Amino acid sequence: MKTKIIGEIFCSLLAILFVYASVSKLLDYDTFKMQLARSPFITRFSSVVASAIPFIEIITALLLAFSRLRLIGLYTSLFLLTLFTGYLVGILNFSYYIPCSCGGVLSMLSWKEHIVFNLFFLMLTIIGILLESKEQSSPFIVQ
Numbered sequence: 001m002k003t004k005i006i007g008e009i010f011c012s013l014l015a016i017l018f019v020y021a022s023v024s025k026l027l028d029y030d031t032f033k034m035q036l037a038r039s040p041f042i043t044r045f046s047s048v049v050a051s052a053i054p055f056i057e058i059i060t061a062l063l064l065a066f067s068r069l070r071l072i073g074l075y076t077s078l079f080l081l082t083l084f085t086g087y088l089v090g091i092l093n094f095s096y097y098i099p100c101s102c103g104g105v106l107s108m109l110s111w112k113e114h115i116v117f118n119l120f121f122l123m124l125t126i127i128g129i130l131l132e133s134k135e136q137s138s139p140f141i142v143q
Contacts, residue, residue: 007131010124011070014077015061017121022057025050041090056080071132077125085118 025032029050036046060080063073092111109117 003131004135007128007135010128011064013124015064018057018061022054025054071136074125074129074132081118081122081125085115088115
């Protein structure tokens with residue numbers, strides 16, 4: 001029971017993160033799109049990426065909200081957080097220009113703080129996957 005509550009808390013935190021991130025991108029969509037267009041890694045695909053990311057973040061938050069879809073949401077979270085953290089590390093180490101398309105409170109973080117922030121949520125995601133996998137494999141759980 002205690003692990004179920006911890007899993008619920010982790011999934012709620014992740015859902016809040018993804019809703020917050022998508023809403024902040026959508027509220028300042030033109031800036032978000034412009035910053036992605038300046039990114040040395042995704043310039044050619046910036047329009048598609050700018051449209052897809054908020055949509056995927058909202059879908060991920062919805063997956064995390066429903067117990068039957070939660071494990072899919074956690075794996076989607078793992079993918080997104082790993083991809084974005086890798087992108088940040090790549091930008092910091094291999095780019096002459098560092099675009100900042102983060103919105104809201106996250107825009108106040110330094111790049112290293114943002115990576116630590118992402119690593120924290122990656123850790124929550126991995127623990128959440130382990131807890132949810134255990135929860136779903138238990139034969140005594142009624143859903």
